Amino acid sequence: GAGVSQSPSNKVTEKGKDVELRCDPISGHTALYWYRQRLGQGLEFLIYFQGNSAPDKSGLPSDRFSAERTGESVSTLTIQRTQQEDSAVYLCASSLVPSGQVGTEAFFGQGTRLTVV
């Protein structure tokens, strides 16, 4: 597709359930990022992938959060045993190369709005 695609766009889940959020980056983009944005707040970095490897997982808030990327393409962010504080918009972005280092733009998806009830 032309841009970064995320699914679902909205997800309501019960506390304690597991959820999977999907990101389809722009074809050929080697770098992929996940961010979290709570209501009225800025973007919080979660994890970065270079190819299928995740050299920086420093932003994952707890061991309930995990992410993987396959085929240098699709990425899945999994949240186990969801809690109410996990409610947020989860944003995915991709870039040709790591955007912080070499001055290229990152393209963002529209996000998945997760509500834990």
Next chain:
Amino acid sequence: DAKTTQPTSMDCAEGRAANLPCNHSTISGNEYVYWYRQIHSQGPQYIIHGLKNNETNEMASLIITEDRKSSTLILPHATLRDTAVYYCIEGSGYALNFGKGTSLLVTP
């Protein structure tokens, strides 16, 4: 935490230039300055980036001071659709570290 400092909010009249300042006093020599914006309920959108020289594209101009400790994003003729949160970011490491940004309101 973000290493840049921006005003929390600004207003601008439609058709006028919007000048958004940013302080990045800890920026190192090889770090870029990036500007993104986020319109309500959408993902962030890239605007422009620069290293040392001033930059211009179809969306905006970026003026970077000679000591690189601050910059200004200029939207030359603001429209109502430019109402958004504008983020100034020091590019370091792998990922962009977004702060709270400046909420720009363009008024008729």
